[in-house]
Amino acid sequence: MTSPSTQPQLSSSEAARLVGEAIGQVQRVIVGQEHMVEQLMVGLLAKGHILLEGVPGVAKTLAVRSFATVVGGDFARIQFTPDLVPSDIVGTRIYLASQERFEVELGPVFVNFVLADEINRAPAKVQSAMLELMAEKQASIAGRTYPAPSPFIVIATQNPVESEGVYPLPEAQRDRFLLKVDVPYPHGNEEFEILRRMSVRPPEAEPVLNPDLVRQLQDQASQVFVHNLVAEYIVRLVLATRTPVEFGMPDLTPVIQIGCSPRATLGLVAASRALALIHGRDYVLPTDVQAVARDVMAHRLVLGFDAVADNIDPAQVIERIVAMVPPPTPVWNQQVRAESHDQHHHQPDFSG
Template sequence: MNQPHPLEHVLFEVKRTIVGQDVLLERMAVALLAGGHLLVEGVPGLAKTLAVKSLAAAIGGQFQRVQFTPDLVPADLVGTRVYHQHTGEFETVLGPVFANLLLADEINRAPAKVQSALLEVMQEHQVTIGRETFAVPEPFLVMATENPIESEGTYPLPEAQVDRFMMKVVVGYPTPPEEHAIVARSLQSAPLTQAMLTPESLIELRTRVEGVYVDPAITDYAVRLVSATRSPGIVGLGELEHYLSYGASPRASIALVHGGRALAFLRGRAYVLPQDVAELAPDVLRHRVVLSYEALADDLDADAIVTRVLGSVPAPDVVLQSR
């Protein structure tokens, strides 16, 4: 565990192209290790797409990019059956989702029926076309970018699909020194990103992550955090009840524990600490909490509610024993 693992080399390779965005890159690595999908939100021009493309190049494997537009149809994503007149038979043509890493660029530019085409493949890693079912290659990961919902010409993502994203990372503007470095790099040709991993070695890394110890108290902490988003009154936050229409689903508890395990592995530990879970909680919960109209009227966002919940749910004192 003390030796640097290959994902450190992957992140270093991505950083040859990307300036800053440390949190985003770390969350990408967590998603890779935990096998979860990632949603990245930010205004245009913050290198969201470039970060995902650079990561895809650094991990090797098959990469596909789909630009979501209002005229996209589900068959453009998953594939369709084509009739050949000269043979009188149908042939199945597989779509771009059949890749190790799928970049769904500006996913909220397409209507809900297209976004919903990703539901089956994100959860079950398979696509059904006609009466046939096709498995996508492993490992399989969807990384989607979106502009803020308030932008003109966008569609809100269906709740069922949003819940399938393990984390939602909000990307902010760079600091002035970072922006200076960005401009300086733009004056030269961008370096080619080298593949530092193979899909097989990524699957092997995931197996090693499964060996990271998760204390039962850590699991209990994750469940208490998620439960508090459904019933804030149980942690003394009764005043938040009318701000929440729905809390986070059990997928959030799973994502917190699996994500915490991946983060611990990434930081060279063989055990999960409560701060691993707490650090990932905003990214895991912000898109799963459905706010009421009262919250919107009082200018209260999901991050503010998650922060209140984090401050009210006590972290456990985990006594770590050698296994």
């Protein structure tokens, strides 16, 4: 197969067509959940890990398995349990009696796509091994480091309603996930379609991409243009989580204990670029930033004790910030600038 460096550069429309075809193949299997499927593709193109949160039975595992089939590459599903140890996932040294020497047997995480099912059931040592894997894309075994293949993505799931035998993910590990996507119940018409589609022979997804093509699309996504005004907008969104009073939201000061880290700023840029490419553009719009802001930023917030006691959802806080921080307004020429000025500064006279 031709290496990505010698493959011709895809146009934005060709890249969008390929990605759209891949998303369509996943949608053949998964009824509804369009947002989850699109965010899986955003995470892949942005080279980021994804955390899916939802109750059991809403097709999280099926979606990831179908997505891996469509995108190509190796796939492994690991069911996390409280008795798991790091060597179960990254591998260990084994003794070869016939050769009288030790050899490293790599674990199931050395694949392109790792589905970490119910990741919050694993104890601290396993979480530590996963942290190195997600952050450095490598694992340490017996004093040596082994790199993960490329592309490499961890897609983890967790159940938000069960607390028995669960180790909550530490903030440091949550911050490693580019996106945290909430997976809701299907709507009534979607439930009927699930019944109709899955009660007979279920459809299967067909491969559309391959690892070389994925790497090429990832490189193309990283080159999508971000205007300085859009970059400044992204920075202001993140700063608003740290000092909300400076952005006209003093009521959020006691709500937010710790704001978003600089990793959220980089994540917003990467995810916005990926979404722009999915939509066939080679430039980022403020609407791209707004579309990914909730999934990139909400899980990085640490709310205060009173806010948690009042069941305030971090996603609602992010939605409030997005609504309050004004995006840049594009002005294409002098005439539009004058019209925009009149529209925003003309005060109608209601007297008489």
